[in-house]
Amino acid sequence: MTLMAQALPAPDQWECGLEQGTWRALALDLHAAAAAAARVPADGCMPRESDLFYACGMLPGIPPTMLCYFNMRLLLVAALRRAASFVENGRTLLSDSQLIAGVKSSRTLGINLSTPTLREYFLARRTSLSFASKLSRVPGASVDSRAPLARVGAWSRSEPGVPDRTLLVVEERFEREVVLPFIEREPRGYLIALSADDDGPLDAEARLAHELLHARSFHEPHYLEATRAYWKERVEESDKCVFADALAGHYDTGDEALMADEFQAYMLMPNLVFPVLETLAARHRVLLQAHLRDAGC
Numbered sequence: 001m002t003l004m005a006q007a008l009p010a011p012d013q014w015e016c017g018l019e020q021g022t023w024r025a026l027a028l029d030l031h032a033a034a035a036a037a038a039r040v041p042a043d044g045c046m047p048r049e050s051d052l053f054y055a056c057g058m059l060p061g062i063p064p065t066m067l068c069y070f071n072m073r074l075l076l077v078a079a080l081r082r083a084a085s086f087v088e089n090g091r092t093l094l095s096d097s098q099l100i101a102g103v104k105s106s107r108t109l110g111i112n113l114s115t116p117t118l119r120e121y122f123l124a125r126r127t128s129l130s131f132a133s134k135l136s137r138v139p140g141a142s143v144d145s146r147a148p149l150a151r152v153g154a155w156s157r158s159e160p161g162v163p164d165r166t167l168l169v170v171e172e173r174f175e176r177e178v179v180l181p182f183i184e185r186e187p188r189g190y191l192i193a194l195s196a197d198d199d200g201p202l203d204a205e206a207r208l209a210h211e212l213l214h215a216r217s218f219h220e221p222h223y224l225e226a227t228r229a230y231w232k233e234r235v236e237e238s239d240k241c242v243f244a245d246a247l248a249g250h251y252d253t254g255d256e257a258l259m260a261d262e263f264q265a266y267m268l269m270p271n272l273v274f275p276v277l278e279t280l281a282a283r284h285r286v287l288l289q290a291h292l293r294d295a296g297c
Contacts, residue, residue, distance in 0.1 A: 226295035231260035
């Protein structure tokens with residue numbers, strides 16, 4: 001099945017910090033299309049088979065970047081938390097029980113992963129005896145890279161009445177139908193995954209803008225170098241401490257490269273609603289934008 005979406009604007013190049021608003025319009029258009037197709041259970045219970053839904057598409061006009069929306073945060077986290085945790089926690093693989101426990105308690109708003117990192121993750125799984133039997137491939141890509149948005153899935157539970165197994169089916173099928181074909185097709189691709197149910201503190205525009213800023217860091221070494229230089233040379237230690245404290249418990253705050261990348265994404269995203277980060281953005285947003293312009297971004 002394909003979800004038809006109106007053609008979306010394709011910017012000629014990345015913009016410095018989303019200043020000119022092209023990405024804001026793109027975010028709203030993509031979210032509206034995905035949300036219109038998604039069906040969220042009204043009772044808030046574990047989803048029925050007809051409620052399990054995701055939509056993916058390649059973002060136009062930029063280096064290979066795939067955006068996927070899930071109709072529920074629960075499904076987003078089930079599909080990608082194990083891979084994200086591998087990256088964030090010292091290349092450690094979660095067991096099924098750890099994944100399920102984490103999915104049910106997670107407050108994740110979005111997940112972003114590069115295809116080189118995903119390849120490393122799947123290699124680790126192939127060398128792990130506990131995962132070796134789970135990696136049999138079903139050939140054929142399900143995502144049309146030419147379409148602005150492609151509906152890829154509503155799927156059935158393999159074991160009706162066993163909710164925990166449903167979460168594992170979500171992960172297994174999303175990997176088979178989306179992630180593995182994408183990493184085979186794009187050596188330097190970037191995957192952004194969000195939920196369309198809007199139950200978090202950030203609106204759809206802000207969440208996608210934040211993840212797109214991470215995508216830009218991955219795709220453009222010059223931009224990455226400029227934002228790291230700003231973090232290292234222009235952000236005072238006191239502000240670095242405030243920022244790290246705000247992110248503690250969600251990120252490895254001892255990773256300087258990670259903190260620099262998160263800093264630029266939070267400072268430049270629109271509609272920031274976290275008071276501590278808003279205070280930092282009031283001091284740094286304009287300065288960082290000027291720094292990027294001076295650096296030729």
